[in-house]
Amino acid sequence: MRIDICTLFPDSVDAMLNVSILGRAQERGYITIQSHQIRDYTTNKQMQVDDYPYGGGRGAVMQADPLYRCWDHIRQTYGPGRTIFLSPCGRTFTQDVARELKEKYDHLILVCGHYEGVDQRFLDECVDEEISMGDFVLTGGEIPAMAVCDAVCRMVPGVLPEEECFQEESHWDHLLEYPQYSRPAEWHGRKVPEVLLSGHHANVAAWRRKESYKRTIRRRPDMFAQFDQSKLTTKADRKILRQALEELEAEEASGAEQPKEMET
Ligand SMILES: C[S@@+](CC[C@H](N)C(=O)[O-])C[C@H]1O[C@@H](n2cnc3c(N)ncnc32)[C@H](O)[C@@H]1O
Incomplete structure (x- = not known):
């Protein structure tokens, strides 16, 4: 180029x-x-x-x-x-x-x-x-x-x-990226999500995908509307999206304090 x-x-x-x-x-x-x-x-x-x-x-x-x-x-x-x-x-x-x-x-x-x-x-x-x-x-x-x-x-x-490096980042697939963390595992009383410390690669990948859906739906519903769900070809892929939607619904119903990404 x-x-x-x-x-x-x-x-x-x-x-x-x-x-x-x-x-x-x-x-x-x-x-x-x-x-x-x-x-x-x-x-x-x-x-x-x-x-x-x-x-x-x-x-x-x-x-x-x-x-x-x-x-x-x-x-x-x-x-x-x-x-x-x-x-x-x-x-x-x-x-x-x-x-x-x-x-x-x-x-x-x-x-x-x-x-x-x-x-x-x-x-x-x-x-x-x-x-x-x-x-x-x-x-x-x-x-x-x-x-x-x-x-x-x-x-x-x-x-x-x-x-x-760029295909997993925000905007590639009309999704925002999941939250990122680095050391230490606890800072100002805020803990890194347990799953990221587990060393279980499949679980980490699933968590990241789920958080990416949740963040996009919360912050950029307009962008999520462009996300091509036909790309979710496996049962496991579809399950992660379902979990994200269920968790968002539960958070809303409980009236729990909204995570940072829900603030606009
Ligand atoms: C002060 S601006 C001129 C604005 C122009 N008089 C108008 O009202 O459309 C000077 C130059 O900055 C660049 N520029 C300013 N805003 C931009 C933007 N949002 N996107 C891309 N280029 C921009 C353009 O090259 C533009 O010619």
């Missing part, structure tokens, strides 16, 4: 994406992430990349030409890629979108806007799709671009030690 990022702030992007797991994956050649300074593609002495908006109004708009030159350089040098503009007007980014990008493309070009945004003519001519981080507005597309990079790259084979 190759990802090129067009930005006015390459240092911020590099500082985040060249370290830790993604930094090591780049050193080992599993992924390549390269940021490109849009200002380097200006043709004026001041290296100006933005100007006032036609029609009036506050702020500045990023001009089409420096962006186009930057984008064109990337395509001429590294080949065509799927061009994505990070924008609050795009489709919302989710794990499914990240999977789709990872599965369909081996080269992404991410374009980060700033100020009031980007001249629409660049978007019309060069961009394949717009992706949003959510219903809020940030000052620039750098944080969204880093999020897309991270979510996509961690699913590229070799980046994490095993596929299970």
Whole structure:
């Protein structure tokens, strides 16, 4: 997977994406992430990349030409890629979108806007799709671009030690992950669930699955509605879901103090 990022702030992007797991994956050649300074593609002495908006109004708009030159350089040098503009007007980014990008493309070009945004003519001519981080507005597309990079790259084979590392995590199957615990076995009077200390792998797996169902149903019933129950092919699988539902019902009926994950 190759990802090129067009930005006015390459240092911020590099500082985040060249370290830790993604930094090591780049050193080992599993992924390549390269940021490109849009200002380097200006043709004026001041290296100006933005100007006032036609029609009036506050702020500045990023001009089409420096962006186009930057984008064109990337395509001429590294080949065509799927061009994505990070924008609050795009489709919302989710794990499914990240999977789709990872599965369909081996080269992404991410374009980060700033100020009031980007001249629409660049978007019309060069961009394949717009992706949003959510219903809020940030000052620039750098944080969204880093999020897309991270979510996509961690699913590229070799980046994490095993596929299970991300396939058992929240959002993979429209489920949230079970609660995690580490040492010590008791902290501030709070004990780790007994089953996790038992060393019984099958029981641990069943408990985790059950807790994953319970947490998802409590916190994200909308997401649980998308969970594909036809994947529960064995009796044992179906029994775990039944137990989760029974436990939730019993907790509700008893009016017992709700666990943290029930608070919204
Ligand atoms: C201040 S914003 C511009 C917002 C724009 N004037 C509007 O109202 O839609 C500057 C840049 O930050 C990025 N950005 C801001 N919020 C974002 C979000 N929720 N998702 C993705 N990118 C975002 C985009 O690249 C955008 O061009």
